[in-house]
Amino acid sequence: xxxxxxxxxxxxxxxxxxxxxxxxxxxxxxxxxxxxxxxxxxxxxxxxxxxxxxxxxxxxxxxxxxxxxxxxxxxxxxxxxxxxxxxxxxxxxxxxxxxxxxxxxx
Amino acid sequence: xxxxxxxxxxxxxxxxxxxxxxxxxxxxxxxxxxxxxxxxxxxxxxxxxxxxxxxxxxxxxxxxxxxxxxxxxxxxxxxxxxxxxxxxxxxxxxxxxxxxxxxxxxxxxxxxxxxxxxxxxxxxx
Numbered sequence: 001x002x003x004x005x006x007x008x009x010x011x012x013x014x015x016x017x018x019x020x021x022x023x024x025x026x027x028x029x030x031x032x033x034x035x036x037x038x039x040x041x042x043x044x045x046x047x048x049x050x051x052x053x054x055x056x057x058x059x060x061x062x063x064x065x066x067x068x069x070x071x072x073x074x075x076x077x078x079x080x081x082x083x084x085x086x087x088x089x090x091x092x093x094x095x096x097x098x099x100x101x102x103x104x105x106x
Numbered sequence: 107x108x109x110x111x112x113x114x115x116x117x118x119x120x121x122x123x124x125x126x127x128x129x130x131x132x133x134x135x136x137x138x139x140x141x142x143x144x145x146x147x148x149x150x151x152x153x154x155x156x157x158x159x160x161x162x163x164x165x166x167x168x169x170x171x172x173x174x175x176x177x178x179x180x181x182x183x184x185x186x187x188x189x190x191x192x193x194x195x196x197x198x199x200x201x202x203x204x205x206x207x208x209x210x211x212x213x214x215x216x217x218x219x220x221x222x223x224x225x226x227x228x229x230x231x
Contacts, residue, residue: 036218043221044203046220049219091210091216092215094156097155098153
């Protein structure tokens with residue numbers, strides 16, 4: 001089983017600043033890595049797949065990078081609607097999600 | 107754009123069986139055999155857990171930790187798929203989502219691209 005670890009658990013950021021979220025896999029998942037955004041009471045929304053490809057309609061301020069075991073989601077110039085929980089998920093094997101990073105207003 | 111909608115009971119008794127249905131609208135479940143139709147759950151305050159999925163010609167795959175209790179079937183005539191989970195306990199209390207997995211042609215694997223709104227299932231007597 002591939003374990004996905006996200007850090008930090010909570011990230012406090014001011015609007016307009018940059019947020020950097022980390023995701024690490026216990027073994028290589030190549031670029032089979034997706035990022036999702038989830039707001040309270042809502043379903044997850046796909047942001048990034050293939051480690052760095054933005055899904056349809058996702059703003060350019062969301063940037064995914066990495067391969068193998070280490071991945072990063074960068075959110076430039078945080079907007080009010082970006083404060084949410086973010087999950088990474090590998091799909092190199094059976095799907096496994098990370099524990100999530102909550103991006104909160106500083 | 108395809109829309110997924112879960113339905114089913116919000117309360118299940120301990121040791122009982124959960125039955126949920128996901129209706130797919132805005133597109134045929136048969137259209138693209140590169141799609142897989144999945145169930146994912148999320149306990150309160152916790153992360154997401156893949157339960158299993160069904161795909162071309164009625165094949166199914168399941169999370170190994172749940173395989174003995176789970177069955178996922180597709181009804182193509184009604185454009186829907188279903189989840190059945192036996193021997194429910196309090197640990198199965200969660201929001202249950204149905205989701206579509208799309209094929210990543212570049213890497214030859216699948217990611218979740220569409221989700222239903224989710225349904226909260228509580229296991230309690």
